[in-house]
Amino acid sequence: MSEQATEIKGSFTLKAGEEWRVEVSFENKVVIKVTDGIAEVFGTELANNRTYTFTGTKISVYSPTGATILHSSGALASDYVSDETAMPQYTNLHLYLHAMRDAARRNTARGPRVLVLGNRDTGKTSLANILCAYANKMSHQPLFVNLDPKEGAFAVPGALSATPISDIFDVETYWGDTITSNITQLHTKQPVVKWYGFEKPGENLDLYKYQAAKLSVVANLRAEQDEIVQQSGYVIDTPALGANDAALIADIIADFEVDVVVVIGNERLFVEMAKKANGKTVLKVAKSGGCVDREDVFIRAIQHRAIKEYFYGGSTVLAPYTSVIDYNDMVVYMAPEERDTDTDARLLVRVKNGAATLQNTVVAVSHVAASGGSAQDALDSAVMGFAYISDADDTKQKLKVLGPVPGRLPLHLCLIGTIRYHE
Amino acid sequence: MPEDLLITDYTQSLEELTFNSAPLIKTLSVIAGESVSLASEIALAVQFRINKCPPTQKLFAFYLLDSICKNVGNPYNILFGTSIYDLFTRNYTLVSDQVRQKLINLFTTWRDTKTATGSPLFPQDQLDRIEEFLLRATRSTTELSKESLIAEIEQLIPLVTKKMAVLPHMMDKLRTQLEGLNDIKKLLASTKLPVKTLAQIKDKLGGFKKEIETPAPGQQPQWHTNGGYPGNPVNGSNNPGQFSAPAPGTRFQAPSGNQLPISNSQVNPPIGNQLPGGQLPANAVMTPEMLKAMYEHFQKLQPQASSITNPNLKVPANIPSNIPNATNTNPMSVPLENPSSMNPGMMAMLSGLVKPPGPSSDRTKDVLAKLFQSGLVNPPKSAPVPPLSVLQSLLAPKSEGNGNPLAGLAGIKLPSLSSNTTPLCTNEAELTQAIDTANPAAFINEPSPYFQNLLYGNRSKKCGTCGKRFSTASNVEMSYYEAHLDWHFRVSKKVLENNGKIIQNRVWFLDDLEWVAFRDREEILEFSVSSNRANSGIMEPLPTQATPEVALPKQTYVVIGSSADTNTTSCYICKEAITGVYNDDIGEWIWPNAVQVKQAGQLRTFHYSCYEETLRNQTLIGMESGKRPAEGVLNEKVKRERLEN
Numbered sequence A: 001m002s003e004q005a006t007e008i009k010g011s012f013t014l015k016a017g018e019e020w021r022v023e024v025s026f027e028n029k030v031v032i033k034v035t036d037g038i039a040e041v042f043g044t045e046l047a048n049n050r051t052y053t054f055t056g057t058k059i060s061v062y063s064p065t066g067a068t069i070l071h072s073s074g075a076l077a078s079d080y081v082s083d084e085t086a087m088p089q090y091t092n093l094h095l096y097l098h099a100m101r102d103a104a105r106r107n108t109a110r111g112p113r114v115l116v117l118g119n120r121d122t123g124k125t126s127l128a129n130i131l132c133a134y135a136n137k138m139s140h141q142p143l144f145v146n147l148d149p150k151e152g153a154f155a156v157p158g159a160l161s162a163t164p165i166s167d168i169f170d171v172e173t174y175w176g177d178t179i180t181s182n183i184t185q186l187h188t189k190q191p192v193v194k195w196y197g198f199e200k201p202g203e204n205l206d207l208y209k210y211q212a213a214k215l216s217v218v219a220n221l222r223a224e225q226d227e228i229v230q231q232s233g234y235v236i237d238t239p240a241l242g243a244n245d246a247a248l249i250a251d252i253i254a255d256f257e258v259d260v261v262v263v264i265g266n267e268r269l270f271v272e273m274a275k276k277a278n279g280k281t282v283l284k285v286a287k288s289g290g291c292v293d294r295e296d297v298f299i300r301a302i303q304h305r306a307i308k309e310y311f312y313g314g315s316t317v318l319a320p321y322t323s324v325i326d327y328n329d330m331v332v333y334m335a336p337e338e339r340d341t342d343t344d345a346r347l348l349v350r351v352k353n354g355a356a357t358l359q360n361t362v363v364a365v366s367h368v369a370a371s372g373g374s375a376q377d378a379l380d381s382a383v384m385g386f387a388y389i390s391d392a393d394d395t396k397q398k399l400k401v402l403g404p405v406p407g408r409l410p411l412h413l414c415l416i417g418t419i420r421y422h423e
Numbered sequence B: 001m002p003e004d005l006l007i008t009d010y011t012q013s014l015e016e017l018t019f020n021s022a023p024l025i026k027t028l029s030v031i032a033g034e035s036v037s038l039a040s041e042i043a044l045a046v047q048f049r050i051n052k053c054p055p056t057q058k059l060f061a062f063y064l065l066d067s068i069c070k071n072v073g074n075p076y077n078i079l080f081g082t083s084i085y086d087l088f089t090r091n092y093t094l095v096s097d098q099v100r101q102k103l104i105n106l107f108t109t110w111r112d113t114k115t116a117t118g119s120p121l122f123p124q125d126q127l128d129r130i131e132e133f134l135l136r137a138t139r140s141t142t143e144l145s146k147e148s149l150i151a152e153i154e155q156l157i158p159l160v161t162k163k164m165a166v167l168p169h170m171m172d173k174l175r176t177q178l179e180g181l182n183d184i185k186k187l188l189a190s191t192k193l194p195v196k197t198l199a200q201i202k203d204k205l206g207g208f209k210k211e212i213e214t215p216a217p218g219q220q221p222q223w224h225t226n227g228g229y230p231g232n233p234v235n236g237s238n239n240p241g242q243f244s245a246p247a248p249g250t251r252f253q254a255p256s257g258n259q260l261p262i263s264n265s266q267v268n269p270p271i272g273n274q275l276p277g278g279q280l281p282a283n284a285v286m287t288p289e290m291l292k293a294m295y296e297h298f299q300k301l302q303p304q305a306s307s308i309t310n311p312n313l314k315v316p317a318n319i320p321s322n323i324p325n326a327t328n329t330n331p332m333s334v335p336l337e338n339p340s341s342m343n344p345g346m347m348a349m350l351s352g353l354v355k356p357p358g359p360s361s362d363r364t365k366d367v368l369a370k371l372f373q374s375g376l377v378n379p380p381k382s383a384p385v386p387p388l389s390v391l392q393s394l395l396a397p398k399s400e401g402n403g404n405p406l407a408g409l410a411g412i413k414l415p416s417l418s419s420n421t422t423p424l425c426t427n428e429a430e431l432t433q434a435i436d437t438a439n440p441a442a443f444i445n446e447p448s449p450y451f452q453n454l455l456y457g458n459r460s461k462k463c464g465t466c467g468k469r470f471s472t473a474s475n476v477e478m479s480y481y482e483a484h485l486d487w488h489f490r491v492s493k494k495v496l497e498n499n500g501k502i503i504q505n506r507v508w509f510l511d512d513l514e515w516v517a518f519r520d521r522e523e524i525l526e527f528s529v530s531s532n533r534a535n536s537g538i539m540e541p542l543p544t545q546a547t548p549e550v551a552l553p554k555q556t557y558v559v560i561g562s563s564a565d566t567n568t569t570s571c572y573i574c575k576e577a578i579t580g581v582y583n584d585d586i587g588e589w590i591w592p593n594a595v596q597v598k599q600a601g602q603l604r605t606f607h608y609s610c611y612e613e614t615l616r617n618q619t620l621i622g623m624e625s626g627k628r629p630a631e632g633v634l635n636e637k638v639k640r641e642r643l644e645n
């Protein structure tokens, strides 16, 4: 919602079915304004005659009908218009799901639970975003389930989450804000968050599966009790998984009771999935030509921004709170670094507090009070929020902690992983 | 605007459809196929023509409708389908017996035509209702009893067995028919059937009897003559000899395998090869040159690519040149029917997507369907046509039957999309249910500009602040939109006021059970901020989680009691007026986005958001000062009042 005074330099028309693909680095920004027609960013329609500012992103501005777009001269890493778009197929995929949701609504039944699969950078997250945005546009409220800990939608990297998409996305910050303490320009969203602590499922597959399963239990319970979520179904985004991850995929499908599997541009995986369809609908869709292979540095920058926005806000400026606590006042667990999975069933072990273990870590604060709480309790609790340890002083035995909420950090069990942050 | 011109010209050309001109019908069909972005307007124009032209000309306009639906298919069959019962029956009552027979014949082809996805051409319930209407309109008044029907079957069975002996090569078919007859007999004996079904059975039996008595079965349909579409020129009351009823035993059915519209040149039963080649109807007033000129004219008027929602949809390049030539050699061979001449976009568009008939557990229907399939059924006979008054009484709205039969195309406007105020396209529920969910793999690969409208056209109001779309279909939906704008307004105002003063922070996430119980938005009315944020500020040293004692009411509107003497009240916090609106769903006048709370012995009205926000801020303030939130946390004013009291 930033209304910069950036000068509008260029103007062009997007024909129906064309995409304007823009890459903006983190150092630059581009301001755009739609003056005529319909244009949308990953399924979220832009308001006309209003400026939107984008930075550090690779987006597609798609017009189903044609649109006139003004944009600032900002140095774009790349930008071009393409008329080869996967959008009509994605739109129809949505319409199919819409018809299923509609039928579910009429029969008070369960809406489609959709799993999006594909290789790295094939547009899984973009498609999940489009499907949620379209569903919301048509008055449904799908549960967006993020099983990709890499980007940590609605939370921070390392987290898995489920979030009912009850309102329009904030395109400028991709997913938009979770609930804040006061009024915001757009409706905020309310996720439930589980902590994994690593970027890839393979780093600790047991913990990953455990947390994904826990998340599914909560999600399924919510759906049972919340009619609109039940009837709208789920859209599940995943990390890059392939035919070799069949077992994990099967677990996810069972946990979330998936009905529709959508495979993006991976014929082999599609065939594998179709073979084991077992009553599920298995569909393949094309990979969008707009997908960009993202360099690791770019991913790092996205992760950094996600953590920063958790504390300091994106569209709405937030004020986090720094406090200093004793080493003794923080009970921290993490997955054991080396573990013989055959003999050692522990998913979490107690961390010895110190600069070596805690300096610059992102900490997930559980809902479980530290006194009397066990590792298992910490594991089974949802995440209450995140804290960042900017300093661990071994001599003074003090931690400098940044928390989202004013006041001292609650004395709750905490979990860490390998997620680090530098202010 | 070219679009407007195109519609104007199309409407004018419709007026020239005063006789059964196949070339004109064909040309107008082709144009319709190329102008899907104007489908609703074209459909409206055709419907208007049907309703308004002299009764002697109605049939030709119906033929055009038929040609468009069968050849172009989606979206036209859907557009017309929503009100085809109304259109058909209303006009049926106004035409001569001969034309009625033609309309019945036409209807029979609709009933038997399937789209490429195997769905009926028009919604099944519309077809069923037309059939029911025709049955009642044409049935002789004798009472039906199941006994009489059983007797009739018992007469038929020996006829079939006899035929089996004479025609051994038809053994299989006859055996199926025999089984069908026995099935019906059992059904009649065992079940109490509604009169409607009895009538249908009676009718089928009649048709079957005809066929069984006919020595040479299996004739192909006889659409024909005089270059007209598809039957005979009906202007020929002065030439009764030209009026040829279909041969007995002929099924009034589209050619077998009639898959709309992709399959082959057989695709279009009425226009195609049944016409004698080379000759324009004697009474033709349009020359091939005129048609060509007209076509080219329309070409110029085609909406530009940008206004066609499907980017793949292009005008088949070879049509214009083919028309005049084809007209000279064979007036009917416009490549409309030739799939190879269409580009993929056109093909995709042509593959009509119509909802398949729901699975029927109804045994009666199954048996009847079997009879239909085995081909022993004739359409209802036109024989004794009841007087107009009777027909009209048949059309009187009935309490049963879903949907309003008179809800016609009138409600349908442009499917083309524009930014802010795209008119309502068509009934969203119907359109949604027309999506074929049986075969998603095929569906997702057939981009349909028409269904796309569900995303844009059906929600024609777009919020200028956030881009969210709203429907204008009802007062309630309009009130969502207004409440939404209101909300933006108040938020912006507050954000300005708060500027720098109120420091925001992210609040803690919920635990599993809180989240399970959390409801993002009550769907009743669009209101300001997500409810139940009240547990926001949990922090040490609170021993337990702060569950606010004052829960937010779930209901986000206030029903204005009948005792209330005013429609307008004001928010106790921001003092802005709250005006009542009528809510169709609950049938009451309400204050949307409002809440009433008893405070200090008084019932006070608040904006839902004002109340909620105050509640939340007070909760926070209470906690920041290290206290648990006070009971009934209210705004400053209320607190002050309390102190004063």
Ligand SMILES: Nc1ncnc2c1ncn2[C@@H]1O[C@H](COP(=O)(O)OP(=O)(O)OP(=O)(O)O)[C@@H](O)[C@H]1O
Pocket (backbone or CB within 6 Å): A019, A021, A022, A057, A058, A059, A060, A118, A119, A120, A121, A122, A123, A124, A125, A126, A127, A148, A238, A239, A240, A288, A289, A290, A291, A292, A293, A294
């Ligand atoms: N149509 C498009 N136009 C421009 N950019 C696009 C388009 N589709 C996707 N992208 C960009 O390409 C990148 C990869 O897309 P996305 O993140 O959706 O893929 P993914 O499969 O989820 O990747 P990962 O496997 O890393 O999770 C992103 O930066 C995204 O913004």
Ligand SMILES: [Mg+2]
Pocket (backbone or CB within 6 Å): A124, A125, A126, A148, A237, A238, A239
């Ligand atoms: Mg992704």
Ligand SMILES: [Zn+2]
Pocket (backbone or CB within 6 Å): B463, B464, B465, B466, B467, B468, B484, B488
């Ligand atoms: Zn808005």
Ligand SMILES: [Zn+2]
Pocket (backbone or CB within 6 Å): B571, B572, B573, B574, B575, B576, B606, B607, B610
């Ligand atoms: Zn107010």
